[in-house]
Amino acid sequence: MTDLEHARQCLQAAHHVAVMTGAGISAESGIPTFRAAQTGHWARFKPEDLASPQAYWRDPETVWAWYAGRCREVRAAAPNPGHLALAALERRKRKAETDDAETGSFLLATQNVDGLHQRAGSRRLVELHGNLTRARCERCSVRQPLTETEPFTPPHCPACGAKMRPDVVWFGENLPPLALAQAEAAFAPAQVTLVIGTSSVVEPAASLALLTLDNGGTVIEINPEPTPLTPLASFSLPMSASRALPALLEGWQ
Template sequence: MDLASARAALAAASRVAVLTGAGVSAESGIPTFRDAQSGHWARFRPEDLASPAAYERDPELVWDWYAGRYRDVLAAQPNGAHRLLAELERQKGAGFFLATQNVDGLHGRAGSGQGGGQLVELHGNLVSARDEHTGEVVPLPDPDTLVTPPTSPRGHRMRPNVVWFGEYLPEEALNAAQAAFAAAEVALIIGTSGVVYPAAGLAFETLEGGGTVIEINPDATELTPYMSFSLRDVASRGLAALL
C-alpha cells in the first residue's frame, strides 16, 4: 500500500479506530514518563513512583511527582495532531473511536469525544483523582491550590486517576476499544512504540477483521512489520499527509 491508497482507504471508511501514544503529545512538549524523570526525580525508578506498592509506602512522594506532571500538562496546549484527530471525528461521526494511552487530557481539550465519536483514555487522566474508597473520579483543583494528597467530597483520600504498573486497564474501556478496532475498516496507530499490551494488540483486532492498519511514527516499531502502511513522520505531519 502507498500513501495515495492509504489516504483513499481512510477517506472511504465509515468506521475508523485510532490508538495514540506519547508521540502525539511530544509535539506539545509533554515528555514521556521516563523522560520526565529528570533532575530530582532521575534517581527514582518508574516503579518507585507509579505502582500500588509505592503509593502505599509513600503517598506524599507519589503525589509530589504527579502534582508536578499535572502542572506541566495544564501548561501544555493541544497540537496539530490533536486538532486533526478532532476534525477526523467530526467527519466520521459515530463511526469514529479514539483510544489513547496518554494521560494528559489534550485530546479532550482539542475537541475529541465531542464530535459524535468516542474518546477512551485507557490509562486514565492526570487532571483528575479517584476516591480510594468509592472509586468516584473528581477533577483536581487548580495546581496553585492543590493540597496533596487531595481529599474527595466525601472526605476520603484520593489517589491519582491513572493506571499504575501492575494494575489492569479499566475493563469497560478496554472492551470498548477491542470492539471498535475489531469493527474498524481503517485503524490508525499513532506515536506509540507498540510494546505495551494490551493496547498494542488493538491493531491486530483490525487486521484479523480484514481492515487496513496505518502507522504514523518517525521510527520503526515492533508493530511495523504487520502494518498495511507506515508513515515515517511525527504525528502532526503524518496526519496532515494522510488527511
C-alpha cells in the same frame, strides 16, 4: 500512487475508523514521557517508586508531588496539529453518519494521560491509562478534576472522606475493563485503524490493531521510527503525527 495517497483514500472511504495514540503525539506538544520527565530531584527514584499502589501506600505525599508536577506540565502544553487533525477526522466521520445510509463509527483510544485530545475537541475517546488531571477515591472510586491550585498533599474524597489518588493506571494494575472493552469493540470491526506515536509493545493496547488486521481491515501506522507493528501494517508512514495527520485529511470534500 504513494503510500500516503493510498492511505488517504482508504481513510476517506472508511465508515468504521478506530485510532490508537501513544506518547509520540504528545511529545510534539512538549510533554515528556514518564522516564524522560525523571530529571533533577526525581532522577533518584525508580519508576515503580512513583507509579505503583505500593509506593502510594508507603509515601503518598511524594507520589502526589510527582503527579502534581506532571499535571502542571500538561496544563502548560497545548494540543498540536496532530491532536487537532484527529478531532477534525472525528467530526467528519460523525457527519458521515447522518449523511450516509450506512451508519458509521469512530473511536479514539489513547494511552496518554494528558487530556490533550479532549482539549483539541475529541469526544468519542477512551483513556486506557487514565488521566493525570483527575483524582480518584481509593474507597468509592468517585472522580473529580484537579483544579489549577491542586493541593500539594493527597486530597480527600468529597463523597466519603477517604484519601484520593491520581486517576491513572500504575505498574501492576490492569487497564480499566470498560475502556478496554470499548476499544476492543471498536478495533475488531474497524475498516481502517490508525496507530499513532506508540511503540506497539505495551500490552494489551498493542494487540488492538491486530484485531483489525485479523478481520480484514486496514492498519495505517504513523511513527518516525519502526516498531513491531511496522512489518504487519497495511501502510507505515515514517512521519510525525503533526505532519502525517493533516496530510491524510488534505483535499477531503
